[in-house]
Amino acid sequence: MPKKFEKYIVIFFIVLAIIFPLITQNDYYIHIMTLAFIWSIAVYGLNLLAGYTGYLSLAHAGFFAIGAYAVGLLTVKIEMGFWVAFILAPIITAVIGFFIGIISLRTKEHYFAIYTLCVGYVIYLIIDKWDSLTEGVRGLMGIPAPANIGPISFTTPLSQYYLVLAILLLVIFIIYRIINSLVGRTFIAIRNSEPLALSLGISTIKNKLLSFVLSTFFAGLAGALYASFVRFLGPDIASTAITFDLLMYLIVGGIGTLFGPIVGTTLIVWISQNLQFLQDYRMLIFGPLLTILIIFAPRGIMGIIGDWKVKSSEKKRNKEAQKSQSELKKEA
C-alpha cells in the first residue's frame, strides 16, 4: 500500500471528525464523541508506555484522576483561572508520575503491572477518603467550563467538541513525531529487549522514566479535559475499572500502533452506547468478542492491517524476485 494512500485515509478521517457534528446535529451524539476523544487521549498515553516501551501500567486511571482533580481543585478551591489550572494539571500529574515512576520502574513485567495496580488503587483511596480536600464520595462540583479565548467561548457542546478534537489531533501529532524519531526507536528497542538495548548503549532507566512521565502527562491532560467537560468529579474516575476500560480500548484498537487508541476507543464507546439497552448483560457480548479478538488478533484491529501490509509487500517482493529470475533465464 503506497504511503500517499495512507495519507488520504488519515485526511478523510480528520475531515469526517470535523464535519461529524454537522452530519448528526444531535447534541447527545456530539457529547458521546467528545467523551470518546477524551478517553482516546488517555489511551494514547497508555500506548506510549505499554505499547511502545513494553511496560503495562495499571495506574493509568489514577493519573487521569489526578489531572481531573487538579483542574477541579485549582478552579473550585483556589479559584484559579481556568486555563492556568488546565495547563498546570498535566504538569502536576507528570511530576507525581515522575516520582511514582522512579519507584515502580524498579520492577518489571508482571511485578510492574501488579505494583502499578496497587498505586492506582492507593490514588483512588486518597481521593475517596480525603473528604476535606476532594469532597470524597459526595463529589467535586462547580468546575467551570473552559474560559473564553478572546471571542471564542466553549459553553456549547459543539465548541467543546472542537476544542477536544483539536487537542486530540495535536496529541496524535506529537505521538507520531515521538514514535517516528530516535526517541521512539529507543522506546521500541527497550520493549523488544532490555539487555539488548543496554548493550547498544541505551540508558534504559532514563528512557523508561521518560516514557512513564509522558504517559502520565497525557493521562493528566485527558483528565483535565474531562473535568472541564463533565464539570463534576467523583472518586470513581480513579477506579481500576476505568484502567481496564482504557486497556480494553487499547487492545482492541491495536497496542503499539499509532491509530490503535483512537480506533479502539471510538469503536467500543459507540458499540457499548448502542448496547446500552442490554445494561450489564452487554458484557455477555463483549467478553466473548474480546476473547476471540485476542486469540486471532493479539495486536488488535490496526495490528491486523499492519500484518496484512507486511504480507502484501513480502508477496510483491517474491513476485519481483521470480520475475527477475525468469528474465535472467530468458537471457541465458
Add this chain to the structure above:
Amino acid sequence: MYLATKQLTKQFGGLHAVNEVDFTVEKGKINAIIGPNGAGKSTFFNLISGVHKPSSGQVIFKNVDISNLPSNKIAKLGVARTFQTTNLFEKSTVFENVIVGHRLRTNSNLFDAIFRTKRLQQEEERSKEKALEVLDFVGLTKSAERVVANISQEEKKRVAFALALATNPEIVFLDEPTAGVNPDETEELSSLIVKMKERGITVCLIEHKMQMIMEMADKIMVLNYGKKIAEGTPNEINNNEQVIEAYLGRSASA
C-alpha cells in the same frame, strides 16, 4: 594491555560460574574462548559487558577499571556484544532494527523529536547512513527492507552483527555467533568475522565449533568449571594435555 580481567570471579549462590580468571585480550586479533557447556563462557562475557557485576576481581579496559560500570556506559566506551540467542524485533524490517544501533552516538531528546529540530534530522540521517553502511558490511543490503520474522537464522545472526557494529565499537564480543546455522553458512559467517578483524576491530568470541576456531583464532582461552585451564595459540591448545582431557577428549567430534 588492551582489555584484561584480573582474578575475575562470579558466584551465583554457591556456584563459581567464573573463578579467578586472568585473561588479556590481544588488540586487533581474534580471541576465542572455548569450553564445555556451563563452563562459564557467557558469564565471563556478561561480566565484561556489564550485564553482571563481578563478585570479585576486575575488568580493565584501556587502563580504566570498568568492573562496576553499567552495560550502556561500557557500550559507549566502544565495547559491543552480541547475545547467544538473537533477540531482534521480529515484526520490523532489518533496516529499522539496525537504525537504533547508532543511538548511543546521538544526542537528540524529546524536544528534538517533537519539534523535529535540525539536530534530530541530522542525527537520524546519520543513523540511517550508519545502518546502511553496516548492513552493506555484513552483506545484507538486499534484505534491508525485509521483515526480520521472514529472514533465515543465518541472516538474523548477520543483523545482530550489524547492530553491534552500528555502535562504532573498537572491540566486539560475539557469543556463539554461528550457533544453529549449517556448515556452509558457518564458513560465510567466519569470513565475516575475519573481515571485522581486518577492519581493525578487535574480536573476542565464544564458539563450540573447534575446526572453525582452530582456523581463525589468534589466541584461545579454555574455561572449565569457571576456571581458566589453558591459554595460547591454537597449536598450543591443541597439544595441551589438560585441554584434551577436559574438553577435546569429551567432544573431539564437535
